[in-house]
Amino acid sequence: MTSAREAAARRDELSANLQHVRERIRFACRAAGRLPEDVTLIVVTKFFPASDVEALCQLGVTDIGENRDQEASVKIAALSSEVRQRLHVHFIGQLQSNKAASLASYVDTVHSIDRVKLVRALDRAATAAGRDIGALVQVSLSGDSPGRGRGGVLPDGVAELAHSVAAAQHLTLRGVMAVAPLGVDPAKAFAQLATVAHGVRADHPAATWVSAGMSADLEAAVANGATHLRVGSAILGSRPLFG
Numbered sequence: 299m300t301s302a303r304e305a306a307a308r309r310d311e312l313s314a315n316l317q318h319v320r321e322r323i324r325f326a327c328r329a330a331g332r333l334p335e336d337v338t339l340i341v342v343t344k345f346f347p348a349s350d351v352e353a354l355c356q357l358g359v360t361d362i363g364e365n366r367d368q369e370a371s372v373k374i375a376a377l378s379s380e381v382r383q384r385l386h387v388h389f390i391g392q393l394q395s396n397k398a399a400s401l402a403s404y405v406d407t408v409h410s411i412d413r414v415k416l417v418r419a420l421d422r423a424a425t426a427a428g429r430d431i432g433a434l435v436q437v438s439l440s441g442d443s444p445g446r447g448r449g450g451v452l453p454d455g456v457a458e459l460a461h462s463v464a465a466a467q468h469l470t471l472r473g474v475m476a477v478a479p480l481g482v483d484p485a486k487a488f489a490q491l492a493t494v495a496h497g498v499r500a501d502h503p504a505a506t507w508v509s510a511g512m513s514a515d516l517e518a519a520v521a522n523g524a525t526h527l528r529v530g531s532a533i534l535g536s537r538p539l540f541g
């Protein structure tokens with residue numbers, strides 16, 4: 299059992315970290331001549347318990363990100379209905395088609411669409427669940443090493459995948475997502491993503507989301523037009539290494 303004192307200490311820690319990250323975002327926006335209101339902070343709560351999600355919600359967080367269905371489905375089910383209703387749940391991890399049905403029951407937006415097979419599975423699952431789900435095409439940027447990369451379609455495959463999402467009945471194409479490859483200057487990676495995002499918007503004007511930037515590189519993402527930041531460790535603390 300967590301004592302009331304421990305819970306209060308954790309809340310203070312999350313509050314301070316959140317304040318610091320929000321300050322970084324404001325600073326990055328000012329430097330880029332952008333409005334902080336145009337950037338959504340998604341707090342990545344993977345590996346951390348439902349109690350942290352509840353505390354974050356009380357601190358004004360509206361968007362959380364998770365990367366494994368098995369963990370997320372249990373965590374979301376443990377939330378009070380009041381918290382659940384206020385939260386927008388983003389799925390940001392690599393995804394197997396056979397998880398689509400589970401995901402469709404609790405996820406609002408999936409950031410990791412990287413193949414047509416997944417579009418079909420998710421659309422079928424959304425239809426069966428009677429829900430509409432937002433979807434972003436995950437882009438593999440220059441410098442991603444095959445196998446070690448974190449998924450995503452190569453830039454020349456983005457348009458076709460975006461069309462298949464847009465054509466799906468119960469998916470809404472929101473835009474693009476990427477992770478800066480290891481060892482690559484994130485500013486360069488996110489500039490490439492901005493070009494890809496621009497191409498997608500030319501075909502689908504409503505697909506305005508650019509999901510990019512994590513704890514270490516959110517400034518570079520804001521400078522390159524990110525609309526959604528996915529920040530975990532800078533707010534929740536470091537994750538266990540075995541995760």
Ligand SMILES: *Cc1c(COP(=O)(O)O)cnc(C)c1O
Pocket residue numbers: 342344365390391477511512513514528529530531532
């Ligand atoms: C874990 C994760 C994040 C958050 O990373 P931090 O470095 O902890 O901020 C962002 N995006 C994806 C896809 C992730 O898996």
